[in-house]
Amino acid sequence: MHYKGLYSSKMITRLLANKFIQHISTRHMSTGLNLWEHDVNPEIKHKIEQHWKHKLRDDLFNAHDHSKEKFYVLSMFPYPSGQLHMGHVRVYSISDTIARFYRMRGKNVLHPMGWDAFGLPAENAAMERGLDPAAWTEDNIKKMRVQMDRLGCSFDWECELATSNPDYYRWTQELFIKLFENGLVYRKEALVNWDPVDQTVLADEQVDDNGCSWRSGAKVEKKILNQWFIRTTAFAKPLLDGLNDPELKGWRDVINLQKHWIGECNGLSIDCRLVSDDPSYPKTITLWTDKLESIEDAKFVAVSSGSFLDKIEGSKDPNDVFKLLNTRAVNPFNNKMLPIYVTDAIEYDLFTDSHIGIPTSSDTDAELCKTFGIDFELKHKLSSSQIEEKRAEILKKATDLNIGRYPVSSKLRDWLISRQRYWGTPIPIVHCEHCKVQPVSRDRLPVVLPKLNITTKSGKSPLLQATEWLETKCPKCGGKATRETDTMDTFMDSSWYFMRYIDSKNNTDMFSKETAKEMLPVDLYIGGKEHAVLHLYYARFISHFLHSQGLVPTREPFQQLLVQGMVNGQTYRVQSTGKYLKADEVEKKGKNKFVHKESGSPVVAAWEKMSKSKYNGVDPADIFNEHGTDMTRLIILAEVAPTSPRNWSTLTFPGIIKWQHRLWLTIRNFIQGRKALTPEQLDTIPNEDKFVEQENILFDARNYYIKGVTKNIMCTRQLSVAISKMQGLTNSIRRSAPDVIAQGCEYERTLAAQVIMLAPFAPHFASELWAGFCSAPHLTSNKNIREQEIQWDKGVLQQNWPEIDMEYKLNLNVVVNNVEVMSLEVPRYVLENMTSDDAVRYTIESPKFQAFLKNWKVVGATFHAAQGFDASIEISTEKPTKELEMQETEV
Known part of the structure; x- marks a missing residue:
């Protein structure tokens, strides 16, 4: 809303409510570096991050706090390779930003982290170096934890788990036994896919369209072996039908991939x-x-x-x-x-x-x-x-x-989980001469991996070398028995890890049913599209199974997916040979023409997934060292939607650098403007027309951008658009005149909202800006209004997320016969209290709609209520769509 001339009575009331003249910088929880006389540069950014690194306070998940609504945000846990790559930086920047946003929105947020620690890479690496895979894995976990801390992520490390820890895989073995007892595990002789390089069996899902191994790339061979299977086909129809669950959000093409994988049952x-x-x-x-x-x-x-x-x-x-x-x-x-x-x-x-x-x-x-x-x-x-x-x-x-009992497509197969490798969860089965196959007694779990020195790949399970470990007793008759030597597919470990996070210290169960009822399903799951079929299919199967056992509250484990796009780097290949070149071996000739410096041969430039072999990888540590953590986070999140591929280029850096500089100058000007005022000036409410007009503009800008930023984080998950909106708010703030900067109540509120909304994205930088903001003399509010909006004695991450003012006008979007024809502006306090009947009456009686309606007859209406944002009403009339479109053109 805009005012011309002097303040309206409502504006006067609002300003009087905001009029206080108190220095309260000493009440702020922590002071900043106070380097405002300097222009911000990489050196200062590093100092800011060092200063705030251990001072950032996030209200992490509290299992005993039932006063807040839970929000479970989960990023797919990584394999501990020992080195973060830019894909990690992207996914964890996304999840951390969203986790911090919901904490500031008053939710009890669970944001855990762990390690998908079993598997061939660790075994192969340890074998090459003569090391124990456990030691190799633990060392890599320590390295990656340090790097994640460098990224500034607010993970709930109390929930940390590693799938290679016996405290975890004891429950993977329990899950196997539950499946076994329910007739969903069987062993049979079958023709299997054999990887001749990694010397192990692969599931059908782990062989690509060219018949090659998904990991080693070797041409897969066929062998007949006795193997363990999980009867996933038992849930094929429920898994297919579950994809139509209206509660699933953001699944989009993943649903089609899953449906294609399962097939028509x-x-x-x-x-x-x-x-x-x-x-x-x-x-x-x-x-x-x-x-x-x-x-x-x-x-x-x-x-x-x-x-x-x-x-x-x-x-x-x-x-x-x-x-x-x-x-x-x-x-x-x-x-x-x-x-x-x-x-x-x-x-x-x-x-x-x-x-x-x-x-x-x-x-x-x-x-x-x-x-x-x-x-x-x-x-x-x-x-x-x-x-x-x-x-x-x-x-x-x-x-x-027991030869086949479930409707299934011709393409779907049961899950082959046997692996002839060492570094994996031991299958909790013993083979007795008299009792045949028997599951290990639960009081004997976990079946712990023996210590082995593996030097070669023999094509047989390395566990066959552990002669003492192999010998055991039958849990049924007590006679001599031999342990199963196959280990489980690592997808088994990752099929339920998100359930263990919610109760990771439980020593008597996988997790308690009561905790599962409170915490599941996962509200938001973030990860790469490469896991859209295998991992998600297996995780959904386990969830459906455990739901059938009454252990989890819902069949579907993940309510919303955010499938982030790949981070690509630019590659250069010699056109004639396909050989990859380093960037410094290439010379640019014209706009899109490249040649090999040495030979002059034409070179093809493209964007591809980052890889050392393609010379297009970027080490996150280099970016951290040059530009800082917050700058890195903003770069990876800006410009491109999280779901789209991100082409990594330094050409995108200047925009973020300049924005940080503008924010720094804005706080500096605010401090200087306020400190230059006398007590009498601080106690004066200017009433000049221009001052009032600029304050009203800021009122509109603040509400408009709060609405846009909030909606793009919470609803569409378009973090790049949220950053763009914040940059727009910065531009609005910086257009303010010096007297508005110094004495404007709306300016103060708008600047506070700007810094608070930046905090989830760039927590260190925002904390320094907030310390500067709070250090300035300011106009505080009375306890009923302003103390709820800005908590001066708390850090920026403890602030409440800014709310749209109740008198600010939101949109009631009017859709007639499936065509949006207009928007009616309605104050928030009116819109949020509208019933369906109110909305119909308000719309039909509005002069704008009356002019559109003319003599048309309304025959039906559906109201979609506002939830902090715009609302909509769908109206049906007796006029055909063709006439409606003509009428819309006239309007």
């Missing part, structure tokens, strides 16, 4: 016994079909050439058909022997290399039976009700036989 995977003279064949074959009602009419099995049953030598013409003479598949529903043919002449179901032939349900199968010389009898077609009845009967049989 319209069939059944059936384990059929193989009868064969060939000892190299596994004992079962898994066949998928969506013709359950006719499965008892199956006449043959077909497998593609190149499948694990294909031992035929000679021609591989797609039209050739070979019959396996020594092998049959047993139909488990009638125990009939099914001949097996190797052929590529049929179209196999998606992601399968086998097919069960049912001629009564498929014309193609009927023709194949004729080709193979197999007799069959056509039957009357079943009605819809008969089909459903028969399918239910077959599903029950499959369940009773």
Whole structure:
């Protein structure tokens, strides 16, 4: 709202309420460096960060404080490589900014950190250096903690965990046993993906489209091994349906990726016994079909050439058909022997290399039976009700036989968790000669990894070397038994870590049900898109399972996702050879033309994921050392939305540097302006027209930018836009005249809001600005108004997040027949108290809407109430959309 001339009565009231003339700099919790006579530069920024590093006070999570609403913000925990990269800097800057924002909004915020510490990289690195993987991992964790502290993150280190710690993996083993007891863990001989470099098994999900290992890049081989599986297909349908949960926010394309991964659950995977003279064949074959009602009419099995049953030598013409003479598949529903043919002449179901032939349900199968010389009898077609009845009967049989009981797509497989490596969670199973496979007794958990000196990769589990560790007793009969030597896939460790954070000191359970009910689901989960399928799928599965056990309150573990984009660096490659060059080996010729300095060969410049081998990596320590922590955080968060790729370039630095300089000058001018005033001047309320006008402009600017910054952090998570809004607020502040800077109440409120909103993004710099702001003589408020808005005796991170004034006008957006036609300005105190009927009445009776409506008839309305921001009302009329658009153009 803008006033012309002298103050209105409302403005006078507001200014009188703000009129106090007290020096209270001594009440501030900590003084700053007081270097305001200097221009801010990198040296001063470093001094500021050193000064405030141990003085920043964040109200970290308090498990006993039930007076505040919880907010659980989680960033994906890292593998402890020992070195932060720019991707880490981005994700943790995002999560820390949001965590601090919600603390200032009055939430009880949990913002934990831990380490995904098991896995091949540590084992391989330790093997190369002759070190213990545990020592290697612990040393890297210490290094990365120091770097995270350098980044200024306010993590709840009390919750810290490492998946390689027995105190953690004891509960991963407990989770395995829970799954085992519920029939969701099994061991079978299967054709598996073998990484010849890392000498271990890979799940299907860990092999890329080119048939190469996701980690080593080696061409994957096929082996038949006895392996442990988790029956994730048991929850395929619930996991698919869960993606339609309206509570999920920000999942966007991740939902499509997950749906594509799970597939349409319209069939059944059936384990059929193989009868064969060939000892190299596994004992079962898994066949998928969506013709359950006719499965008892199956006449043959077909497998593609190149499948694990294909031992035929000679021609591989797609039209050739070979019959396996020594092998049959047993139909488990009638125990009939099914001949097996190797052929590529049929179209196999998606992601399968086998097919069960049912001629009564498929014309193609009927023709194949004729080709193979197999007799069959056509039957009357079943009605819809008969089909459903028969399918239910077959599903029950499959369940009773434990050969396949859940609707699933042809593409989805159970989770293969066996790994023939050392550095992983031991599978809590023993093998007894009499009792066969038995889970370890819970009172014997954890099964702790033995100390081993691993020097080579043998293709077998290194745990086979631990002869003393291998020998144990059967938990059932007490006789001699041998421990399982496979360890678990590390995705098992990360499938539930976010649940352990909420109760990390619990020594009797994975976590308490009561704590889970209070703290889960995670409100905001932040991480890279590379985990959008595997990790999220496994974490969702575990959450669905534990919910079925009554241990967690919701099926879906993560309410909102923020999938941050990659941090890219510029690369240079010789056009003819593809060889990567260092930046100093390249010369720029024209706007977008580059050549190799030495040879003059054309060079292709591109933005790619940072990598040492591409010479485009950036060490965060170098940025910290040159520009400081807060500058680094602002750079990584500015200009580009968190979900978009970030092309790292020094060309973006000057804008942030200049903004910091303007903020520094603004506080300096404020201090100087206030200190130059006499007590009489401090006690005077100017009433000149220009002064009043500028104060009113600041009132509008403060509210406008508080609204914009808050909405872009809390609703859209567009932190880059929030920074842009704050820069706009700085520009508004700096347009103020000297007398407004010195004596303006609205100026003081606006400047305070500016520094407070900066704090989550740049906590050290904002703390110094706040110390300077509080050191100046200022106009304090009466206890009922201003003491609630600015707490002068507390640091900037203990301030309440600025609120939009109740008299400030927000928008009531009017949508007619799905077209937004206008916005009505409504004071916040009116808008927030509107009922649906109030909103309809207010809209229809407004002159602006009346002019638009003319003689149209309103036939329906839906009001979406304001929640600190704008509201909207959707109105339906009898006029068609075409006429509406014409009317809108006229308006």
